[in-house]
Amino acid sequence: MKLRNALRAATALSLLATGAYADGHAKELTIAIVNNGHMINMQKVAEAYTEETGVALNWVSLEEGVLREQVTSDTATGGGQYDIINIGMQEAPIWGAAGWIEPLEFGDDYDVEDILPAMRAGLSHDGTLYAAPFYGESSMVMYRKDLADAAGVTIADNDSWDNVKAAAAAMHDPDNGVYGACLRGKPGWGDNGAFITTVANSFGAAWFDADMKPQLDSPEWNAAVSFYVDLLNSYGPPGSEGNSFNEILALYNQDKCGLWIDATIAASFLENPNVAYAQSPNAGNPVGANWLWAWAMAVPAGTENAEEAKAFIEWATSKAYVQAVGNHPDFGWGSVPTGQRASTYQIPEFQAVAKFAEAELAAIDSAAPEATDLKPYVGVQFVAIPEFPEIGSAFGQEMAAALSGAKSVEDALAAAQAAADSIMKEAGYY
Template sequence: MKSLRNTALGLSMGIVAASTAFADGHAKELTIAIVNNGHMINMQKVAEAYTEETGVKLNWVSLEEGVLREQVTSDTATGGGQYDIINIGMQEAPIWGAAGWIEPLNFSAEYDVDDILPAMREGLSHDGTLYAAPFYGESSMVMYRKDLTDAAGVTIVDNDSWDNITAAAAAMHDPENGVYGACLRGKPGWGDGMAFVTTVANSFGAAWFDKDMKPTLDTPEWNAAVTMYVNLLNSYGPPGSEGNSFNEILALYNEGKCGLWIDATIAASFLEVDGVAYAQSPNAGNPVGANWLWAWAMAVPSGTENADEAKAFIEWATSKEYVQAVGNHPDFGWAKVPTGQRASTYAIPEFQAVAGFAAAEMAAIDSAAPGATDLKPYVGVQFVAIPEFPEVGTAVSQEIAAALSGAKSVEEALAAGQAAADAIMKEAGYY
């Protein structure tokens, strides 16, 4: 078989190891559960070369974010073995690694694990052991149409105030011509709308729990944050914002329908409109926690019978050579490479030439603060690194979506969220 070492894709690293794993001549199949975001979708095409070289058939299960989390959690917790490789993130990786749900990852020296950005490596490890390899990493930032802000005579700056962000959204808002001032997540789910709302709450000085791990959704800080958020979207957002998460807003933005969007830095790789500018996330006096930290990573469930083959694929798919493969791929190019995972990516001249967002992305990642602070006794920015948080965050997000849709007042939603969170934490034995 023709070696990929000599092809334009340059996919040799990792494939050598994978070929060794399959030296018995029996082709394997791997079933991979991925989130239906752009970089993951692109991987399916890039990985055709992996199958050609190794004979490994890759069965892709692409799922919406909330559905992925539900199915992967259920299968992994029970050792169901439905998947050989799964997409997870920083909330799950350390907890699942400690519980033995996923396999530790020990890659070859050529993989250069030290090239992975420290924030990503640490967030996906437990006790110094890596349990998931970052396919891409992200923080969050403002992405705005500078042509629209210039035309409206307004400016957006790094770490802006929410008052100024609201004023900018109002100035750009032109629904008669199909432009909405602000497009923001509202879809229920701890990693969907709640991820963004948590950063807003953080910026107002709120926290999920106090030092005794009791929920604090009944505080003035939470009320101020959610009230501002609901008013901003109801005044200057698109209709039906309670149904929008990353993919829905990306589509709106690329249709020219959004003035500003505050979301994952990785979105910048997929923006197709002209005149986009970037700024660090706004806050209401507290910049710590105003921008999140996340990685969509690849892990091996302990229930798989194909652990060695799965690890070999992950080593290839998260390598420096994979970045080169995407950059040199005729369907993608350097503007579409996965970012936020490896330091070396930002030194590639071809990437620097097309990635106008790179400096803003790295500034956001570098400023993200997942550690415990005086305001919060837990690890995590837009999530809390405890096993109960997905249940808590999802329950509260449903209440906030109800406030966004007008089904409840902000006060009613937060009271119901507080009650739900309190019941979950009590049952878990925190107090």
């Protein structure tokens, strides 16, 4: 009953306004989503949406890198394969400005001001919201407090990378199936590229200089990537070059990881009760040591079901949806999507079960996407320019080669630098 009441409150007015009931025929929406936990949960929760509205939902669940490739290709060409797409902060402002996705405006009950300012700003262009956050995240350290205590080590907020490496070494026990550090290695600008960029930021590196010339051949990049490769090769699980979020989550929940530095949203899915949290480490520069991201929902321009798609997004990113998950018999308050709305962190039932909430919110609030003297561009773990996905993908492949030992760090960075330089020159930056 609570679920249905919350659903009605969020959808009735918008659906009547769009005419979704007008012809008596059920609409169907095709939705491309990333195959992360909260998105998978949404398929179950949204069964009530179909029951209430008659709008059928066709889900296309894809691995992160595949999703980005397919959604970008279809949206850029106006392919019309999807009515709703998962995108993030790299794409939303650029695609909105280009007219690839529809602007989003919702009713007063939606309370757009409740969306965390960092999320709202990152998904907007010139003050117009082009994608609504389903969940938001930064990155933080998630570590086994019992293993750290047994090894006599501690991990502090904003600790040094050297201390974190020492903690990983102390917890590393491969004979008993425990690896000191589990970190992303799978190639992709949003996979290994995202994590490695935060490491590089903390070493004082930047993707581009003031003239937007790539800087991947700098001493700071070499130091950061060398540290990363040594850390994972010394204290990570075998085959780390194939691991991203879902693979490491599985390892962590099998008690095979001492520490994991990754998306704050992972804390919702950790099963071991002995997990503690700390703000991301750095090597002297804390700015950019933790990323900022939202998996958001957008409507591709030209879909014939734009109004119905916007009505679904209004529900799926609303306060009512959070209540629906919290009150759902299969999920509960520990499984609600976080990082998107300030009000979520004030719900008593959520506060009672989410021991990660304070650390998550602190990480989001401290993320720094704005341009600085060190990095003359917007973005933490990505660069907010249209060319970055191509550059970042090439970079990710080279970093995976360095991690696997197929290339030296120097050769991998040189190849990534050459690729970035060619792409930026062809785009006319210099």
